[in-house]
Amino acid sequence: MRTIRIIMALALFMPVVACSAQTEKKDVKTGSSDKIEAYYFHFTARCMTCKTVEAQAKQNIETLYPELVKQGKISFQSVNLDEESSKALAEKLKIYGQTLLVIKGDTQIILTNEGFMYAVREPEKFKAIMKEKIDPLL
Amino acid sequence: MEFLTKLLENSTMPWLSAMVLGFMTAISPCPLATNITAVGFISKDIENRNRVFINGLLYTLGRAFTYTVIALVIYLGVDQFKFSGIFQRYGEKFLGPLLIIIGLFMLDIIKIKFPGIGGLTSRMQKKNRWGYFDVILLGLVFAMAFCPYSGVLYFGMLVPMTVASASGLYLPIVFAIATGIPVIIFAWIMAYAVSSIGGVYNKVKTFELWFRRVIAVLFITVGIYYIIRVYF
Numbered sequence: 001m002r003t004i005r006i007i008m009a010l011a012l013f014m015p016v017v018a019c020s021a022q023t024e025k026k027d028v029k030t031g032s033s034d035k036i037e038a039y040y041f042h043f044t045a046r047c048m049t050c051k052t053v054e055a056q057a058k059q060n061i062e063t064l065y066p067e068l069v070k071q072g073k074i075s076f077q078s079v080n081l082d083e084e085s086s087k088a089l090a091e092k093l094k095i096y097g098q099t100l101l102v103i104k105g106d107t108q109i110i111l112t113n114e115g116f117m118y119a120v121r122e123p124e125k126f127k128a129i130m131k132e133k134i135d136p137l138l
Numbered sequence: 139m140e141f142l143t144k145l146l147e148n149s150t151m152p153w154l155s156a157m158v159l160g161f162m163t164a165i166s167p168c169p170l171a172t173n174i175t176a177v178g179f180i181s182k183d184i185e186n187r188n189r190v191f192i193n194g195l196l197y198t199l200g201r202a203f204t205y206t207v208i209a210l211v212i213y214l215g216v217d218q219f220k221f222s223g224i225f226q227r228y229g230e231k232f233l234g235p236l237l238i239i240i241g242l243f244m245l246d247i248i249k250i251k252f253p254g255i256g257g258l259t260s261r262m263q264k265k266n267r268w269g270y271f272d273v274i275l276l277g278l279v280f281a282m283a284f285c286p287y288s289g290v291l292y293f294g295m296l297v298p299m300t301v302a303s304a305s306g307l308y309l310p311i312v313f314a315i316a317t318g319i320p321v322i323i324f325a326w327i328m329a330y331a332v333s334s335i336g337g338v339y340n341k342v343k344t345f346e347l348w349f350r351r352v353i354a355v356l357f358i359t360v361g362i363y364y365i366i367r368v369y370f
Contacts, residue, residue, distance in 0.1 A: 004243045008275045011236050012282070045230055045368040047168050047287045081227065096223020097293065098286050113294045116287070117147070121140050 034104070036074040036137050041090065041099045044082040050098060053115035054078055057100055060127045064134070074134075104137045152299055156309040159291050160316020168285035173321050175237065175360050178353035179276055180325040181332075183269070184346055190329035191322065193273045198318030200277020205292070205310035213301040222293035229284040230368050236279070237361030244354035281314070 038061055040054045058076045061069065068074040079086045081095070093108070095101065102109045111133060118126035142158050149155045163169055180193040208225070212218045284292060296313050300306040332345070 004240050005272055005275060007236065007239055007243070008272075008279050011232060011279050012275075043227060043286065045286065047166075047285060049166075050286045081223075094219060096220045097226040098290060112290055116290045116294070117143060121143060 035072070036068075036102065036104045036134065038074070038076045039089075039093070039095075039099070039101045039103070040076070040078045041081055041086075041095045041097070041101065042078070043098065044080060049116060049120055053100060053112075053119040056119040056123055056126055057111070057115060057130065060130045061134075064127070064131050068138075102134055102137070107137060109133050109137075152306060152309055153312050155299060156296060156312040157316045159296050160313040161319075163288045163291050163313075164317045164320045166285070166287045166291075169283075169288050169317075171360050171363060172233070172280050172283055173324075175353075175357055176276065176280060176321050177324045177328065178356050180273060180321065181328050182346075182350055182353060184329050184332050184349055187326065187329045187333055190325050192270070194318065194322030194325050196270055196273045197277040197280075197321060198315055200274040200279075201281040201318055202277075202311045202314035203274075204278050204281035205296075205314045206307065209297055209300045209307065209310045212297055213304075213307065218293070218297065218301075222289065222297070225282060225284045226286065226289040226293070229282055229289070230364060233280075233283040234361045234364030234368060237357045237364065239361075241354045241357030241361060244357065245351060277318075281317075 038057065040057060042050060042054070058078075061074060061076045065074050079089060081090055081097075090096065093101065093103070098112065100111045100115045102111060111130065114126060114129045118129070142162050146155055146158045146162075149158065164173065176197060180197055181190050183189040183193065208221075212221060292313070296309060300309045332349075
């Protein structure tokens, strides 16, 4: 039991170790400022709800703004934060955890909570919220 | 779940929201795995129903401590998104290996002598007190293992509510109690069931030994589950 105790105590310091293992900043460009970009940031390990939020968000954008998607004025992208290639973008947008994000220029709208509340049980409500938040950006 | 979402939506009382968020965390599939291991660990003193109940409370206390400290650190001005990202990124990753190691130690497969930490006799004397400490420690550690879903509930919803004002700092405690209640109830039901059987056969001690082995295997199994989940 004593050993288990020591292991658990060591585990408590994991965040401190992880904290100092952060990477340095890099500069990246996102698209032009008149374009609306939606991102879903996640890690490799994912839950059912998380996948649903992503799928719903993508679908909502495609059905709400089909013309704009075709013209390339609005886009949706899923980004895995565990992959090297995502680091630069995540640093630029200051995203460190699971996030559903819509950006246009300097405007950032985070819809993570809404997604987790409604995507599974009330997809229509989630769609309405997305429309309400994204429409003013158009 | 639907009922809880509705309740959360219409709640104007922060403590009720915190409680609902806690319940949602406790019954969501991913933290369920840690909850099952916690039920096992808490019931290790299965011959004593009261002890199991106290263990459950201490486990919840451990969770409350972690949740409060994290919220406090954010309240004191650490970058919320960066800080929560660390837990979301590494929480599940360290949990799998940790559970397996604890399981192996419980089975006495691995033995390491740590020098300078008391002899056998003093350990026996302190056994009870240290036993309580283990359970608190387990709560502390398990609370840090945020799943993608519970991470959003805690960091996305509870923490903003908590850090909005100093008076909100009690909310993580309410949240922790709600995450702990299902664990306490299950552990207690199990202890109740076992002790009534045990009374008849008077073989509780032998049962307890085997029960601990089962818990150890449970830790290893859940650990493997997390490793597969996260790394493959």
